[in-house]
Amino acid sequence: MKYIDKYRQSTWAHYINVRFLKDCYAGDINRPCPSPDNPMGSFEDFKKKQYREPNDYDNGWKNLLLEEQDHRCCYCMRRLNSTAGKINYEHIIPRECKGNEGLNEYNYYASHAPALRDLVEMADVFAMKKFTAQEDIEQEPKMPHITALANLTAACNGKRNSLSTYGCCCNNARGNKRMMPVMLMPNADENVNYDANGILTITDNDGTLDTIIQELNDDTLKEIRAVWARLCQVQTDLTTVRSFSLRERIEWFKHAYHVTDFTSLPTEVRRYAGEIASNGSDFYWNLLLDYDWFYNYYLTKQ
Template sequence: MRYIDKYRLRIQAHHINVRFLKDCYAGDINHPCPSPDNPMGSFEDFKKKQYRESNNYDHGWKNLLLEEQDCRCCYCMRRLNSTAGKINYEHIIPRECKGDEGLNEYSYYASHAPALHDLVEMADVFTMKKFTTQEDIEQEPKMPHITALANLAAACNGKRNSLSTYGCCCNNTRGNKRMMPVMLMPDADENVNYDANGILTITNNDGTLDAIIQELNDDTLKEVRAVWARLCQVQIDLTIVRSFSLRERIEWFKRAYHVTDFTSLPTEVRRYAGEITSNGSDFYWNAYSGGYPFSISGDIRSVPS
């Protein structure tokens, strides 16, 4: 995980959120449909193509989230496959939260993440507001948490070692449990670290991140990070490696592991170059060559796009 800056595109995000809410209040300014505090109906309408995808008004909120996150999962940092639809939309503050319990949850999340404090409020609180015209909504600085783009992040959706999903897995681990919003905390890049063996630690974890840390320390992900820790030690333009031929990949791995014979490397390393797979394809290279923006002892930040 790393910090997602929700302020950089906040004007575009606010425009999309307001456009959706104006449509909700268009039929009856006192009885919006769907109501902004409807956990299912509101978000399902917001996911409609006219808001989610690019159109004549804006670039759509799916592309906005992907731009905020450099097209990477908010949890494991794998590159998201936006064209294949393998994306899950994560609510940082769970959309089912409401009432006094919801306010308690909001207090927790807002105390950790400035963007949630400044740009989001609980949806049932928002619905208590009275508007004279749809244009009044434009003046609202905080959007209802069910559809507020400051409260949404894009995550993996699928199975880690499936040929059809290329290793996506992060959509169901958390559920609706409270989770420190580390990816929206400005000090995330200092508190989330990986060692040379690819093991993730979060230094400011208050216990609510235990489950996702365990998931992100899956053997496959640790293995991938450990390989990238070695590869990133080589002085190379990491923005071009996805176009490498098999020969170029092998030479890169040899330099990273300081060997002259590529076949001397363990199978669990060689397969990431795409040289050996069970079906003769480039599965591991295609699945993981997108790289992981991670920090090894706070030093490595850049990996392939």
């Protein structure tokens, strides 16, 4: 994980959110459709191509989220591209939150993440506002949490140790449970650490991060991070490695692990060079490269 700066493109985000809300209030300024506090209908409409993808009005909020996150999963730092599978959209404050319980949850999240405090409010609170014209929405500094882009992040499909499995997202087990919004906390880059064995630790944890820490410390992710901790010791131009031949990959691994015999390395290391793939594919090599963010992370830790 790393800090996601929701302020950097907040003007763009506000414009997209307002454009969507104006459309909701277009038919009847007193009866928006869908209502901003409809947890399913509002977000499902917001996910429509006309708002999510590039169009005549703006570059779409999918691209906004990807740019905010440097095209990385908000949890595991996997590159969000075709090899990572479906992109999932995560609500930091769960979209089902409402009423007094929702306000309690909002206060918790807002106390940890300034962007949520400054740019987001609970959808049922927003829905109680009365507007005389669609243009009035432009003056609202905070957007309803169900569609507020400051409350949304992009995640990968979460399954990575098989050629054929597909999952929901890295944080699938969370559901609506409270989770400290670590990636929106300004101290995230110091708070989140990975050791040379690929083990993730989060220093500032009130217990609500235990589940995601366990998920992000699964064996495959620890293997990948540990491999990068070694590979970064042989400095390489990352823009060229995707075209490495198998021989070049093996030499890189040999130098990084200080061995002359590549076969002496454990299987859980060798497979990431693409040397063991039973069907001749480069599945594990490409999977490793999806996590190349860790090359620079470990390089700076040396």
